[in-house]
Amino acid sequence: MMNSKILIAKAVEAMENAYAPYSSFKVGAALLSKSGRVFTGCNIENSAFSPINCAERTAIFKAVSEGKTDFVRIAVVGGAADSEISNYCPPCGVCRQVLKEFCKPDFEIIVAKNENDYKVMTLAEILPFSFDKREV
Numbered sequence: 786m787m788n789s790k791i792l793i794a795k796a797v798e799a800m801e802n803a804y805a806p807y808s809s810f811k812v813g814a815a816l817l818s819k820s821g822r823v824f825t826g827c828n829i830e831n832s833a834f835s836p837i838n839c840a841e842r843t844a845i846f847k848a849v850s851e852g853k854t855d856f857v858r859i860a861v862v863g864g865a866a867d868s869e870i871s872n873y874c875p876p877c878g879v880c881r882q883v884l885k886e887f888c889k890p891d892f893e894i895i896v897a898k899n900e901n902d903y904k905v906m907t908l909a910e911i912l913p914f915s916f917d918k919r920e921v
């Protein structure tokens with residue numbers, strides 16, 4: 786079973802690949818699928834700004850494009866380029882909605898500063914009363 790610390794380490798590694806020349810804010814994510822595979826992601830910016838993709842969505846889209854749609858948890862780290870991670874980096878609203886498309890309410894979101902300093906929350910906690918066409 787992939788533990789939280791390993792997943793956080795993979796998110797930190799993915800953060801190195803962030804392409805963030807416009808914000809200078811790097812984000813890394815590591816998504817664990819039920820099958821045990823880890824899909825990593827980083828934020829990828831663009832000079833036109835609106836095509837920017839967050840680290841979390843990069844990871845989810847990589848997984849879905851490879852046929853994996855069942856997930857256990859995601860670790861997310863982020864911070865200013867060229868400095869120590871000093872804050873938690875919770876997923877943005879758009880990424881929360883994308884997580885909801887594939888994940889159950891008990892899916893876990895790990896926000897970390899490092900392998901020893903992290904919080905674990907469920908999707909239901911960070912996205913309450915959210916849009917779901919299936920519940921209408």
Ligand code: THU
Pocket residue numbers: 805808810811812827828829830837838839840841874875876877880
């Ligand atoms: N970003 C993410 O990758 N994930 C989030 O949940 C929040 C924001 C990225 C988008 C942009 O490239 C940079 O962080 C600054 O907003």
